[in-house]
Amino acid sequence: MISVLIVSTFSEEAHWIKDLYKDIAVKYSNDVWNYYLFTNYTSIPFFLNTVQNIDIACIDVTDEKGINIAECIRQRFSCCSIIIISDKTISPLRYIKPSITASSLLLRPFDKDCRFVLKDVFDEYVKAYFNDSMESSYCIENKDGKQIVPYNQIFYFESREKRIILATDHREFRFYDTLDRLEKQLPKGFIRCHRSFIVSREKIVSIKLSQHSIHLTNGGIVPISRTYKDAIKEIR
Secondary structure (H helix, E strand, C coil): CEEEEEECCCHHHHHHHHHHHHHHHHCCCCCCEEEEEECCCCCHHHHHHHCCCCCEEEEECCCHHHHHHHHHHHHHCCCCEEEEEEECCCCHHHCCCCCCCCCEEEEECCCCHHHHHHHHHHHHHHHHHCCCCCCCEEEEEECCEEEEEEHHHCCEEEEECCEEEEECCCCEEEECCCHHHHHHHCCCCEEEEECCEEEEHHHEEEEEHHHCEEEECCCCEEECCHHHHHHHHCCC
16 A cells, blocks of 8 residues: 655645545555545654554645654655645755655645646656566565565665564565575675575675674674675675
8 A cells, every 4th residue: 555644734735635646546556545634743743653654745844843744754764755845935945955855846825737746756656666576676565565665775684583674774674575585586786694684785884704794884784694604705
């Protein structure tokens, strides 16, 4: 399923965006689509701590609380497509920054082009969502539906407690599979280093064979087992 979060201090505006997205979604599939709509910021922090995933978020940033919410969403849901809702009274410097990395912008007062902005963002995300064979991303299927994670955001895959954990810098995704199958399926940018780990080559900072460990760009450490030591030596 795809989850859409809409935050606008104008109730009519929020419902307009929701209705538009519902109309677009019908044209794609009969899958379940979740829509979360808020007209104030009070309960959103609690909501973000309970929800499993947000795919698309439309956030009103005309209040500083909206900026904070957008930053929180980017940190927790790194793959989320964020659409900023603003107006000409707000400096773009407040919301055009790496901590938000918005996909698009809606400026009040809305005009007919706003519909195309919303549709374009939705189209791009859904195109990736339904394309399991994307060369640049990994598609997870679990109880929360399908989730797309770009390969360049993945640090490692870990086998733990009969499940696979896909680790990004800010989040872990859990699903059922085996590392043996993943090892055959993943592109060459990933390498098996342990019976319980497959690591991304581009996230490696250093390899310390004497300590049987791989150090990653985010400060994480992944173990090396004797079985895979020779393979790891070749990428030093």
